[in-house]
Amino acid sequence: MLDDWLAFSLDGTPPAVDRGTVPGGRYRLLAPGLLELTPDAPAPHAHACVISAGIHGNETAPIELVGEWLARLEAGRSTLGAPVLVILGNLEAIRRGERFCTTNLNRLFRRDLDLSGPEPDRARELMSAVDAFFARHRLPRLHYDMHTAIRESRYPCFAVDPHAETRTTHEQWRWLAAAGMQAILHQHRHSWTFSHYSKHYHGAQAFTLELGKVRPFGENDLAALTGMSRLLDALLEGRPAPEGEIDSMRFFGVVTELMRQSSDFQLRFAETTPNFTEFAVGTPLAHDGEAGDIRVEDAPVAVVFPNAQVEVGARAALLVRACPPP
Numbered sequence: 001m002l003d004d005w006l007a008f009s010l011d012g013t014p015p016a017v018d019r020g021t022v023p024g025g026r027y028r029l030l031a032p033g034l035l036e037l038t039p040d041a042p043a044p045h046a047h048a049c050v051i052s053a054g055i056h057g058n059e060t061a062p063i064e065l066v067g068e069w070l071a072r073l074e075a076g077r078s079t080l081g082a083p084v085l086v087i088l089g090n091l092e093a094i095r096r097g098e099r100f101c102t103t104n105l106n107r108l109f110r111r112d113l114d115l116s117g118p119e120p121d122r123a124r125e126l127m128s129a130v131d132a133f134f135a136r137h138r139l140p141r142l143h144y145d146m147h148t149a150i151r152e153s154r155y156p157c158f159a160v161d162p163h164a165e166t167r168t169t170h171e172q173w174r175w176l177a178a179a180g181m182q183a184i185l186h187q188h189r190h191s192w193t194f195s196h197y198s199k200h201y202h203g204a205q206a207f208t209l210e211l212g213k214v215r216p217f218g219e220n221d222l223a224a225l226t227g228m229s230r231l232l233d234a235l236l237e238g239r240p241a242p243e244g245e246i247d248s249m250r251f252f253g254v255v256t257e258l259m260r261q262s263s264d265f266q267l268r269f270a271e272t273t274p275n276f277t278e279f280a281v282g283t284p285l286a287h288d289g290e291a292g293d294i295r296v297e298d299a300p301v302a303v304v305f306p307n308a309q310v311e312v313g314a315r316a317a318l319l320v321r322a323c324p325p326p
């Protein structure tokens with residue numbers, strides 16, 4: 001199953017058979033990068049799970065994690081107990097080892113999307129697959145969209161909690177704590193990311209998970225992601241996931257997004273500055289064309305996902321402040 005799916009997804013080799021059995025259920029190769037697992041009978045704690053990786057093509061650790069997870073199932077070391085939609089997102093960008101080809105796929109997950117091109121087409125295909133999957137399974141909905149960050153981070157593993165009406169359950173905080181998340185970042189407004197899509201349109205418990213730093217295939221330390229592997233195994237088997245202490249994680253809220261406004265845009269701090277580094281009031285964070293220097297206002301802020309290379313009009317950084325645990 002796994003080898004056929006990867007060959008189908010990444011080399012374009014059509015599979016000899018597109019469906020079969022796995023311990024506890026069956027699989028179907030829906031399309032390149034789309035694999036559905038269906039249990040013979042959902043276990044009592046089963047969720048309908050969407051697990052995605054490779055939405056950015058150079059973020060390889062989550063792809064390796066998914067590979068090992070499916071290999072454990074195929075080898076009979078775990079038994080399917082929940083419906084799972086497994087997604088490899090931006091296949092051409094994965095082949096190239098690049099974040100994206102023409103535009104950032106993770107800003108396109110909205111139903112009124114009217115752009116054309118490879119990434120918009122893929123966003124529409126993934127949104128349809130998620131819609132059909134959640135419609136097929138009347139179980140609590142869950143989506144973990146796994147990424148790695150461009151920079152080092154004061155919290156190497158952290159979750160972004162998308163802004164939407166659906167409240168995040170305390171159970172999710174406990175699962176994420178046990179999975180090794182060190183921080184949670186609450187988004188302050190709609191962000192049109194893949195995890196936001198599942199939360200906003202489907203009421204799923206959904207997160208973007210940052211699992212360390214971007215590295216090429218073969219250079220990832222999957223041992224550092226053992227907690228995440230355990231969580232994925234529990235979801236696949238439809239059993240209760242391990243729980244940790246919510247207070248072991250730090251919580252942050254986005255205060256504002258620093259948007260790139262011109263072609264003359266520079267960050268005012270070093271490339272090596274880790275995510276969640278705090279800056280005092282008055283510190284210049286960026287220079288942006290005619291707007292000039294952008295400085296910290298009102299109170300200190302920490303900076304997450306700073307990226308001067310984004311397209312004009314796109315988010316160049318999140319400015320965040322610590323907040324109490326839920």
Ligand SMILES: O=C(O)CCC(=O)N[C@@H](CCC(=O)O)C(=O)O
Nearest residue numbers: 106147149150151160193208305
């Ligand atoms: O390290 C970076 O600058 C980017 C890492 C990454 O891809 N993060 C996601 C976060 C999505 C979210 O805000 O939920 C992204 O930028 O798409």
Ligand SMILES: [Zn+2]
Nearest residue numbers: 056059147148
């Ligand atoms: Zn990413």
